[in-house]
Amino acid sequence: MPLDERKKNILKAVVDDYIATAEPVGSKALVNRYHFNVSSATIRNEMAELEEQGYLEQPHTSAGRIPSDKGYRAYVDSLLQVEDLTAAEEEKIRVVMRDSLDELTGMIRTASTLLSEKTGYTSLALSPKLNHSHLQQIKMLMIEPGRALVVVVLSAGVVKDRLARVPEVLDASQLVQIAAAIEEGLSGMKLDDITLVTVATAARNIRLPENLLNQVMYEAYVAIKQADNLEVYMEGSHKLLSYPEFQDVHKAREYLDILNRDGIIAGYMTELKEQPLMIDGDAESGSDGQIKRSPTRPQASYVVRIGQEIMLEGLTDCSFVTTTYKMGDVVAGRIGVIGPRRMAYGKVISNISFIKQILNEEIRRLTTGEDRMEVHQK
């Protein structure tokens, strides 16, 4: 059975209040703080029903109610009104993003830092997945005998480089020659399709002793593959300690341990799919307890995972709000926020949406070369 208007209002008020205060919300407090034209007894009845339907929980019998995962879910999906940022806030984000280096990972880092600053939670960002990019150039620059810088340029306009050891007997021109051959043979190929074999094929006509060539080829291969290394940027992980739900040091530690454990977050964010999440209606409330997405936000461009939905041991008191950013037309990576379940969803969503938008714009600017020729300043 869908919630009637009044229940929705009450649920919304409870969630709002709990988000603001972190204290269980009682019927009286609700009547006082919000303007329902009914008595606390009525509210009590409604709250009891909301609890029965699984939207609210009681920490103990004589306490107020707090939202359950399902309650937050309903709140996020259809009750919350997301306000736009103020012009000033938008401007600040624009300025900071524009001042970040003309470089992809720098931008993403900046976006992540901004997100953490603006929301007060921990921000996370995944470096772009470039395996569908095409190799455009590969250059080798001799630094000194035995060492070379391998520069890989991808179709997306992304530049990666790597210092490599090369045989000392090679001179700069030989190196350039090898790089040219590899570039000619491979350019236009998708990163995914490049293997040691294809590299070798590209270089087969070089007239050099095989063992020398092999080493250089290998380094080229590594440099190319490394261009697609997945990285995770995290900012503000300590900010969570301010929130009452992490006052218990054990919780806080568990939380920080998980965030710092290699690969967990990266893996999780990589797996995350945009698809709408199925809420398991539990046996009692039946599967009809679901709430439809508000028609005013037909295709939200962010994903919210609340509490248990995260499915990561130890983060059940948290919520995840993420979104993707694009390079060209293809989803390249993900950026988001993790914080207490009792998160200021409205603020987070408006910030994340806007930052995503600006990030996409900046990336487009970067990768298409369309450009403002700004005046440099110190």
Add this chain to the structure above:
Amino acid sequence: MPLDERKKNILKAVVDDYIATAEPVGSKALVNRYHFNVSSATIRNEMAELEEQGYLEQPHTSAGRIPSDKGYRAYVDSLLQVEDLTAAEEEKIRVVMRDSLDELTGMIRTASTLLSEKTGYTSLALSPKLNHSHLQQIKMLMIEPGRALVVVVLSAGVVKDRLARVPEVLDASQLVQIAAAIEEGLSGMKLDDITLVTVATAARNIRLPENLLNQVMYEAYVAIKQADNLEVYMEGSHKLLSYPEFQDVHKAREYLDILNRDGIIAGYMTELKEQPLMIDGDAESGSDGQIKRSPTRPQASYVVRIGQEIMLEGLTDCSFVTTTYKMGDVVAGRIGVIGPRRMAYGKVISNISFIKQILNEEIRRLTTGEDRMEVHQK
């Protein structure tokens, strides 16, 4: 008055015990756990004197003693015996360090990570100060019209690069030409001595419209200056939450806040001097309370700052152990550990000393080009 042998032993036992348990140490516990051939009453008298002289403190009248800053200082300076790492531990460090990328900052990061892992505390590292290095090469590689990669090679064998915007009308050969001119004009100069003016002088003979040239020169200049950017690597800042002294969330948060506050740590580590620290003997105990450095460790190559000595608000419950690493013969940067004052100094010092040594070796290997031609593996 210097401490007699028994007092030293007692002080050492107290510090050892307190480091191990985080509990104030009483006279009885001391007699039980260590084998003094005297009664607890004697120990009590001795401890009272040690307190009078400022080496120990009492949290409250009927508790055991804990070391004061001065007590720790004495412990570190002359009581502590630093054991070498086991062969296995040394080997592990060697292996990890050797497997790190052939790149300076990567090595320092690896060293920092290792340090945190091996000690269980937060590790800190400062990127090398390169302002005394000489410019060796500067190359510009056209990525696409309007964008170029500026590669800066320093005398130390350090390579830094940076994506730059250049006027779209420039072609690759013009760019190479400009870079060559700048390189010719500047190579051999100290980073410190390079200014916009010297760059301009180097490029004065290029026949290009001034506004185009200016932009490229500016980018070259920025790339060169940026090669010496100071960076701080921090690893394992969350590990501190495990220790009882940070069970109080406010303390923990304060601690993490400071570590994450931009510039504080960088500034502090930059300022740190190797000079032996003056202990202010307070009025009561007189200035003769100082303890001479043990002759067996005539010039310890590390700096220990304990509690108040750190002189950073909010870190008074911490200790800092740092050391420097070199490039060539000149001190380049600093690497260290921050943890609770009740720190396992022995373990930290042996690890830091060894890691410093290996780091120096690896840097030498890197910067002199002296090399093992290892077999590459996936």
Add this chain to the structure above:
DNA sequence: AATTAGCACTCTAAGCTCGAGAGTGCTAAT
């Protein structure tokens, strides 16, 4: 003179009780 046994004293930490207060669910009246 140094050491030690003995003891009174101090202080904390943990456990306990208890009452205030907030909140609930239920019933009966509106």
Add this chain to the structure above:
DNA sequence: ATTAGCACTCTCGAGCTTAGAGTGCTAATT
């Protein structure tokens, strides 16, 4: 359908008590 009223429940903090660890001092011992 709503609400006033009320008995009931539960938590939280204050205040109290006690066990135990540790001390400092004194007087006896070596």
